[in-house]
Amino acid sequence: MIRRLCVIGVGLIGGSLALALRRAGYCGQIVGAGRHAETLERARDLGVIDGYDLDFAQAVGGADMVVLAVPMRAMATVLASIHDHLAPETILTDVGSAKGAVIEAAGAVFGDLPSAFVPGHPVAGTENSGVEAAFPELFQGRRVILTPTPASSPVAIAAVRKMWMAAGATVEEMDAVSHDRILAATSHLPHVVAFALVHALSQMEAESEVLRYAAGGFRDFTRIASSDPVMWRDICLTNAPAILDALDQFQAGLDELIQAISAGDGARIETMFREAKHTRDAFRY
Amino acid sequence: MIRRLCVIGVGLIGGSLALALRRAGYCGQIVGAGRHAETLERARDLGVIDGYDLDFAQAVGGADMVVLAVPMRAMATVLASIHDHLAPETILTDVGSAKGAVIEAAGAVFGDLPSAFVPGHPVAGTENSGVEAAFPELFQGRRVILTPTPASSPVAIAAVRKMWMAAGATVEEMDAVSHDRILAATSHLPHVVAFALVHALSQMEAESEVLRYAAGGFRDFTRIASSDPVMWRDICLTNAPAILDALDQFQAGLDELIQAISAGDGARIETMFREAKHTRDAFRY
Numbered sequence: 001m002i003r004r005l006c007v008i009g010v011g012l013i014g015g016s017l018a019l020a021l022r023r024a025g026y027c028g029q030i031v032g033a034g035r036h037a038e039t040l041e042r043a044r045d046l047g048v049i050d051g052y053d054l055d056f057a058q059a060v061g062g063a064d065m066v067v068l069a070v071p072m073r074a075m076a077t078v079l080a081s082i083h084d085h086l087a088p089e090t091i092l093t094d095v096g097s098a099k100g101a102v103i104e105a106a107g108a109v110f111g112d113l114p115s116a117f118v119p120g121h122p123v124a125g126t127e128n129s130g131v132e133a134a135f136p137e138l139f140q141g142r143r144v145i146l147t148p149t150p151a152s153s154p155v156a157i158a159a160v161r162k163m164w165m166a167a168g169a170t171v172e173e174m175d176a177v178s179h180d181r182i183l184a185a186t187s188h189l190p191h192v193v194a195f196a197l198v199h200a201l202s203q204m205e206a207e208s209e210v211l212r213y214a215a216g217g218f219r220d221f222t223r224i225a226s227s228d229p230v231m232w233r234d235i236c237l238t239n240a241p242a243i244l245d246a247l248d249q250f251q252a253g254l255d256e257l258i259q260a261i262s263a264g265d266g267a268r269i270e271t272m273f274r275e276a277k278h279t280r281d282a283f284r285y
Numbered sequence: 286m287i288r289r290l291c292v293i294g295v296g297l298i299g300g301s302l303a304l305a306l307r308r309a310g311y312c313g314q315i316v317g318a319g320r321h322a323e324t325l326e327r328a329r330d331l332g333v334i335d336g337y338d339l340d341f342a343q344a345v346g347g348a349d350m351v352v353l354a355v356p357m358r359a360m361a362t363v364l365a366s367i368h369d370h371l372a373p374e375t376i377l378t379d380v381g382s383a384k385g386a387v388i389e390a391a392g393a394v395f396g397d398l399p400s401a402f403v404p405g406h407p408v409a410g411t412e413n414s415g416v417e418a419a420f421p422e423l424f425q426g427r428r429v430i431l432t433p434t435p436a437s438s439p440v441a442i443a444a445v446r447k448m449w450m451a452a453g454a455t456v457e458e459m460d461a462v463s464h465d466r467i468l469a470a471t472s473h474l475p476h477v478v479a480f481a482l483v484h485a486l487s488q489m490e491a492e493s494e495v496l497r498y499a500a501g502g503f504r505d506f507t508r509i510a511s512s513d514p515v516m517w518r519d520i521c522l523t524n525a526p527a528i529l530d531a532l533d534q535f536q537a538g539l540d541e542l543i544q545a546i547s548a549g550d551g552a553r554i555e556t557m558f559r560e561a562k563h564t565r566d567a568f569r570y
Contacts, residue, residue, distance in 0.1 A: 185489055190506045193482055195561040196542050197475060200535040202564035204470055213408055213428060213467050220505045221475045225565040229558035236546045236554050247543055250485040251536075257481050258532055261521045269521050273514035276480040279487035280510040 002163065003028040006063035008056060008078055010034055010043040013095050013122060014069030015134030018048050020167035023136045033059035034070075043131045057085040065163060068094035072234040076105040083109050092117045093160045097183060098239035099147040099176035115153040118160040120146045121179065122169060123187070127226040140168035147176040184242035189250060191224050191232055192243065198225040286311055287448065291348035293318040293341060293363055295328040298380045298407060299354030300419030303333050305452035308421045318344035319355075328416045342370040350448060353379035357519040361390040368394050377402045378445045382468060383524035384432040384461035400438040403445040405431045406464065407454060408472070412511040425453035432461040469527035474535060476509050476517055477528065483510040 005021065007014040010032040021027040032040050032049035033056050040052035053059035060066050060082045070078050075096060086092060092114065096102040099119050106113055124142040126133060144164040148157050161171045174182075236243060253272070260268040290306065292299040295317040306312040317325050317334035318341050325337035338344035345351050345367045355363050360381060371377060377399065381387040384404050391398055409427040411418060429449040433442050446456045459467075521528060538557070545553040 185486055186503050189485075190482060190503050192542060192546075193478060193539070194506060195558050196539040197478055197535060198561040198565050199542075199557050200474075200531075200538040201470055202560055203538065204531075204534060213430070213471050218471050218475050220508050221479060222565050223505055225561045227562070229555050229562050232558055233551050233555040237549055237551055240546050240549065244543065244546060246485075246489075247539075247546075249489060250482055251539070251543075253485040253488065254478070254481040254532075254536070257477060257484075258529065258536075261477075261525050261529060261532075264522055264525065266518050266522055270514050270518040272484050273480050273517055275487055276483040276510045277512070277514050280483045280507050 001026055001028075002065045004063045004065075005030045006033060006060050006066045007031070007049065008033040008059065008066065008068050008082075009070035009074070010040060010049060010052075010131050010134075011069060012125065012129050012131070012133045012138070014067060015043060015046075015048045015131040016136060016138035017067060017069070017095075017122075017163075017167055018043075019134055019136035020139055021163065022047075024166045024168075026163070026166035031059055031063070039131060046131060046134075048131055048134060056081045060085050060090065062087075063090055065159065066090055066092045068092070068096070071231055072096050072098060072101060072238045075102050076109065079106055079109040086114075086116075088114075088116065090116060091156045091159045093120045093146075093163075095120060095122055096238075097121060097187070097235045099145075099179045101238035103147070103149055103176055113149045113151040115151050116156045118146055118148050118152045118156050119176065120144055120160055120164070121183070122164065123183075124169075127223055129228045129231065137168070139164065142169050144169040144171045145179050146171060146173045147179050148173060149176075180239050180242045181245075184239055184246045188235055188239060188243045189246040191227060192236065192247065193250065194222050194225040195232065198222050286313075287350045288313040289348045289350075290315045291318060291345050291351045292316070292334065293344065293351065293353050293367075294355035294359070295319055295325060295334055295337075295416050295419075296354060297410065297414050297416070297418045297423070299352060300328060300331075300333045300416040301409075301421065301423035302352060302354070302380075302407075302452055303328075304419055304421035305424055306448065307332075309451045309453075311448070311451035316344055316348065324416060331416060331419075333416055333419060341366045345370050345375065347372075348375055350444065351375055351377045353377070353381070356516055357381050357383060357386060357523045360387050361394065364391055364394040371399075371401075373399075373401065375401060376441045376444045378405045378431075378448075380405060380407055381523075382406060382472070382520045384430075384464045386523035388432070388434055388461055398434045398436040400436050401441045403431055403433050403437045403441050404461065405429055405445055405449070406468070407449065408468075409454075410512075412508055414513045414516065422453070424449065427454050429454040429456045430464050431456060431458045432464050433458060434461075465524050465527045466530075469524055469531045473520055473524060473528045474531040476512060477521065477532065478535065479507055479510040480517065483507050 005027050018030050030049045032052040034040050043049045102119050122144045164171045290312050303315050315334045317337040319325050328334045387404050407429045409424050449456050
């Protein structure tokens with residue numbers, strides 16, 4: 001049970017967490033913080049938060065849990081602005097998609113990483129963003145990956161774990177490097193490829209004519225290209241090495257496939273397609 | 286109204302067409318043909334066809350409409366086996382995904398292209414295949430593209446058009462080269478990329494570990510990698526030039542994006558993502 005939760009950044013993720021915890025009765029007061037008063041007022045009107053403070057330092061006062069749900073690029077700034085105002089017992093976590101970068105930012109701000117800091121990442125989301133898109137079931141049955149630092153205390157880890165479980169998620173732990181590598185492959189790579197694919201189509205002659213004929217497969221395949229460009233820009237910037245590695249592997253496979261198509265090598269094409277289908281069919285939720 | 290329809294290849298597409306036409310009351314007798322008696326018996330048991338013949342030449346006898354719904358690689362063989370048995374008034378169409386290759390095959394078999402031959406392509410499908418996956422609504426509101434040859438008669442074109450409209454589709458006409466270019470971009474390219482992406486993941490270390498963390502975006506994005514490997518191999522082989530062109534454009538954009546990520550060029554990344562999102566969001570069904 002959290003008495004006072006402070007959510008900095010009340011968008012899709014922060015807002016959905018607040019809604020889920022409130023519905024679970026796991027939270028007393030929920031205070032929001034952010035840069036834009038209108039957004040926070042809308043969040044309050046929607047019943048997502050009880051109140052808000054535009055001053056992050058004020059907002060974290062008296063909170064037993066602070067969740068940073070701001071874009072990756074804002075993490076360092078927000079950490080710097082709350083650094084002197086966090087009580088030692090206040091637990092601090094975040095929802096950033098790249099854990100190495102968040103830990104690096106925290107190290108730069110705090111010097112020694114605090115024992116109450118437990119980085120985390122809910123593997124959930126939709127192509128929509130903003131508090132209007134928030135809903136309490138977003139984390140139901142989804143995975144949240146915690147990447148505790150060597151300094152993270154067992155008490156803090158347990159508190160963050162319980163919060164996500166109350167929101168309906170399954171919680172796992174791994175190191176930040178593994179997290180960043182796995183997410184680069186399963187989430188960042190598909191997003192980058194989908195953006196690149198739709199971008200390529202948009203560059204083709206008579207784009208609208210071409211897209212008029214796109215079928216259902218295209219819709220599903222490219223839905224994630226509707227995702228927030230700024231958020232994904234930041235993910236690309238903050239998890240660049242792992243994403244570039246994954247892109248490298250993808251390009252190697254694509255080159256092989258292109259060579260097979262050029263050479264009319266049906267056996268090679270079929271083998272690659274079969275392996276892909278096998279992998280995809282084995283993938284269950 | 287078709288008195289006797291002959292569907293050669295009673296799978297997802299051929300079976301769904303038979304079901305749709307029967308439900309629309311647009312068809313008298315429906316005879317199936319194919320290589321495997323078990324498949325055809327199942328199709329008959331499912332009420333998709335009234336009867337079947339393993340001998341294609343027999344099957345087309347007395348039909349006023351023959352639909353070739355066999356894999357692309359089988360088109361030439363099937364055309365050769367029915368060539369001497371088609372009555373001049375029997376209208377012949379197909380559902381192949383690459384129109385240039387079908388027309389080429391017909392030209393090789395028939396010499397002069399018959400006036401009753403109207404190549405076509407329903408832009409519809411699911412990642413499932415086989416007659417068990419067939420359903421009468423498959424073409425409802427979907428596009429069917431006819432690519433008449435210079436020899437196709439207006440009467441034959443009108444008959445094929447009416448058949449697809451009875452099945453619920455919207456029918457359009459274009460030349461085969463435009464068709465192959467547009468489908469390469471909007472359908473073949475996404476499929477090849479999805480296969481390559483899932484293939485890359487399957488090659489990564491600890492595949493199962495990686496895939497365990499894949500989120501919803503991955504599921505939607507890679508659903509088409511569950512498509513029939515043989516069908517897609519054949520599409521790659523039969524529409525290779527247009528697919529290679531589309532892959533070339535995709536790779537150019539991907540290379541640009543990789544360079545931007547390597548260089549930490551946030552502005553360039555964001556511009557590409559915004560353009561992609563704009564294109565995708567403008568895409569309505």
